[in-house]
Amino acid sequence: MKVTKELKKIRIYGAGGHSQVIREVLENNGYEVTETFDDKPSGRHYASKNVTSGAREDLKAFPHEGHPVIIAVGINAERAEIAGFLKSDFEKAIHQSAIIAPSAAIGEGTVVFAGAIIQPNTTIGKHVIINTAASIDHDNVIGDYAHISPKAALCGHVEVGEGSHVGVGAVVIPKVKIGKWCTIGAGTVVLKDVPDYSTVVGNPGKIIKTRLPENQINNTSMPSHIAFIGSGISSSFTILHFLDRIETNDLKKKIKLTIIDKYPEFHAGIPYGNRSGFSVHLITSLKNFLPEPELGKFIKWLNNNKNWLLHEFEKDGGTLAANWISTHQDKIENNDWEDLFIPRRFFGWYIDEKVKSRLESLKIKGLIEVDYLTGEVVDVEKNDEKYIISLENNEKVSSEKVILSVGSLPVNHLWKNESLIEEDNLLFVNDPYKPELKEVLHKIENFASRNKGKKPNVLVVGANASGLEMLYKLNDLEGIKSNVNKFTVLSTQGLLPDAVIDxxxxxxxxxxxxxxxxxxxxxxxxxxxxxxxxxxxxxxxxxxxxxxxxxxxxxxxxxxxxxxxxxxxxxxxxxxxxxxxxxQRCAGFHYSKTIDELRNEGRFDHIAGRFSDIKKNNNGEYLLEYLETKSGENKIFEEPVNIVINCIGSTNLSKDNIPELLKNLMYKGYCKPNESKIGFEVNESLESFENLHIVGPLLAGNIFEGKAVWHLEHCGRIIWLSNVLSEKINNYFLKKSELEEKPLN
Structure with a gap:
């Protein structure tokens, strides 16, 4: 093939037979493959030439930056692992003969081979393989790292979980949900839902085994010293402070940490992770968000990583994201970050990298062991001097100490008990971050663009940070903004967070x-x-x-x-x-500017009141019923609503819709809610029960070091209290170490 300057350049990670198919797709699409990497170059496919060692040999030395990468590895678990440690841009590879509906969304790193069909409103995750002549019908959701094999047929509204493999010629009937890391055998006909980690074969399909992933099986071999339930910012800072302490103390034993999260992304939590996306912002300026000395460390990291961060931000966002970059171009070039309302995801990347780096450093020194578990914890039981932690998938972990760091309470559903309700003239979003904001926005865009003759009206319930964020993102994406008639906000005070100081x-x-x-x-x-x-x-x-x-x-x-x-x-x-x-809510100028522009266009209303109901009239239109703040009377908003987004915030501990874990902890008396109804009573060691510690938003309504705590989503308070907790944990193990003549293990 003759290489010209017009060719787009790309790199391939993987040099087996699968990579040969991807290479041909890329070259037919006008790409020049500049480099090929493989972790075992000696085992490459005979047609692969000039293969270079992959990142495993030396992760730091690997050229992460450069041309985009496609991970050409057929084994789903390996592809997921490689995607986790590469810090590169990823590209898609789509064969020219594939038929893909314009409304389908395809994630980065995904490959679609010859003859594949992807029908409307389908969402394909990251690093997925859609193999030769596979057929994926409308409204499917295919999780990250999945593989749909040649000639497999998925009917409408099918869901395939993360890492699952649907075999050659398999058939999945409508509305079936296949869990994560499942194997569907070749030719299998799947007629009902499949739980996580299951293998299904035959016609009709039958489950022949359900297994635990290898890393979870191994976790039962040795009890933990500390188990973190939840891996967001609060637990991440607690881990960092604790690691700093044990590095300088002589505990005379290795500490084992188990970190458990219900989602596969660790250390960022919902606000700073993938579920919120890359193009939503802090609600305060950076200097008001993060105290020193952490602020200086983070700014140094931003300076070193801004090029790829801004690229990801622009790629995830739309016109408003591009405007934010151009508006602040001089400040960014001069590394003047303090007054900027930066994308939140930047901080999530920073914390994730920082925690993993510190953990790896202390593992090498022999001071700690670490296990990660993905799954939802449903129960904790005290058993002598250990806690037995039970996960939804029946896995059990024992630990001497438990740190409960599950973040804020779940969203309080406003209307019906579902995260998303879709009817003919109505899309009601109860949880914008389930499964993630990007996917919800894709559904909103599809709904808004359906009827070109009559544009829908959007109602956002709640004028908090989440509400402003939703308004911003709805207007960031041209496919939503241009297809919406009017945006209305309903909030008790009828006031939006302020941005400008008079x-x-x-x-x-x-x-x-x-x-x-x-x-x-x-x-x-x-x-x-x-x-x-x-x-x-x-x-x-x-x-x-x-x-x-x-x-x-x-x-x-x-x-x-x-x-x-x-x-x-x-x-x-x-x-x-x-x-x-x-x-006292404030907001960034980029958020308030969006609302000002809508007001100038006559496309914005704000109602002072509380949500009561959504009712369908005789014309099939949906109307908002609300309790007006001024009069105290129930009223009907005169204009129909078509897209409703619930941003009123979380439930409280007196409600029935709290997680099963918290219900069990309260029933057993391990945790007792305080008067705030959003926090648990704890002692000075942040314990709700012996060796059961709380950190994060569930500490609301307590007093520490003479200071009242009612809001635990401010980074300064999170860092302070995680430091207090890490000191208590460290002192506990120091004292125990002094009393013991030999290590625990």
Whole structure:
């Protein structure tokens, strides 16, 4: 093949027979394969030439940056592992004869071979193989790293989980769900749902075995010292602080950590991980998000990684993402990050890399062992000096200490008990992040573009960070923005988080009611809260937003909190802190600008009220019924709603829709909710029960080191409390080590 300058350049990771098929697809599509890597070059296919050793030999030395990569490895688990440690851009390979509906979405790294058919509204994940003449009908969801073999036929509304392999000529009937890491034998006819890790063969298909993945089987061999249930930011910082301590202390034994998460992505959590996507932003500027010294470390990392980060941001986003980059181009080039409302995913990548690097470093030194488990924990049982942790897939793990770090409580469903409800004239999204924001946005785009004659109306319920984020993303993607008639927000106060500081009017503002309490001898949580609400009401009356008053008011009531006794301080943490916080929401200019533009176009409404119901009229249209804040009466919004997105926030511990794990912990008396209804009572060691520690949002409504805690999603508080917890854990093992004459293992 004659190489010309016009050819696009690409690299292939894998040099077996599978890579030969991919190479031919790429070259026919006008690509020049510049390099081929393989972890075992000696075992390459005879037609593969000039094969270079892969990243396993030396991960740091591997040329991650450069032309995009396609992972040409046929074994699903190996492909997933390689994708996890490469820090490269990935490309798709789609054969010219494949038939793919315009509304289908195909993830990065995926290959589609000759004669394959992918019908409308289907979502294909990352690094998937759609093999020769495979047929995938409408509304399918194919998970990352899956393989649909030649001539396999998937009917409509089929789901195939992560890493599963559907064999040659297999048939899957409509609406069947195949779990993750399953094997469907060649020629199998699948008539009903298949649980995770199962092998199905025959016609009709029968499960012949259900196994645990190899890494989970091995976990039963040795009990853990510490098991983390949940691997988001709170547990990640706890791990980092703990590793720093054990590196400098002589524990005389190796510490085993088990890290469990219900999702396969570790250390980022929902806000900073893939489920939120790459192109949503922090709700504050970077300097207000992250305290020193972590801020300086993160900025240094941003400077070294900004090129690929910005590329991913632009690739995931749309017009608003491109505008954000162009607007802040000078600051980014000059590494001036502090005042920017950066994409949240940047921080997730940073934490993920930092934790894994530190874990690997201490593993090499022989100080720790680490096991990762993917699965949902459903129960914890105290058994002598150990806890037995039970996962939904029947796997059990024993651990001396348990750290419960499951993040915020689940979303409170507004209408019907499903994450997403789709009807003829209505798409109701109860959880925008399930399974992930990108997939939900794809469904919204398909729904919005269906009827070209009459554009749908969008209703966002809730004016918090999640609500603003949704408005931003809906207008970031041209396929949604151009197909929507009007955007409406419903919130109790009828106010959106503020972005612009009015510096002149701010000079004239004084929180008189809070200042008047300075001379009061007897202060209570209630009197401070009431004064705060009055000063916030006055700010609303003079049209002074939260961005202008939050620092002034927070400083004023913060000075008074120090005068409360412990009981009153706890009341403030449980009953008033979050209520005040809801009135002090701020946002970035990029979010508020989107709303201003919609207002100027006459395409934005804001209703002050609470959601009551969605009702269908005689014309088949859906109407919003809400409780109006001003009058206290139920009203019907005059315009029909077609796309409804629930952004009101989480449930509370008194409701039935909390996870089974939390129900079991409360039933057994291991965890007791406090008055906040969103947090558990803990002692100074952050224990709700002996050796069962809490970290993260479930610490709301507690007092630590004389400080009231009511909101645990601020990075400064997360770092502080994770440091407190890591010190308590370290002291526990130090004391135990001193009492023991020999190591535990």
């Amino acid at each position: 510096r002149e009017k701010r000079k004239e503002y004084t929180p008189f009611n809070l200042h008047a309490l300075a001379n009061e001898n007897l202060l209570t949580a209630k009197t401070i809260a009431e004064a705060t609400f009055k000063d916030l009401d006055y700010a609303d009356e003079i049209s002074l937003g939260a961005a202008s008053t939050v620092e002034i008011i927070s400083k004023a009531f913060g000075a008074l909190l120090g005068r409360l006794d412990k009981d009153e301080l706890k009341k403030f943490a449980c009953l008033y802190g979050n209520e005040i916080g809801r009135r």
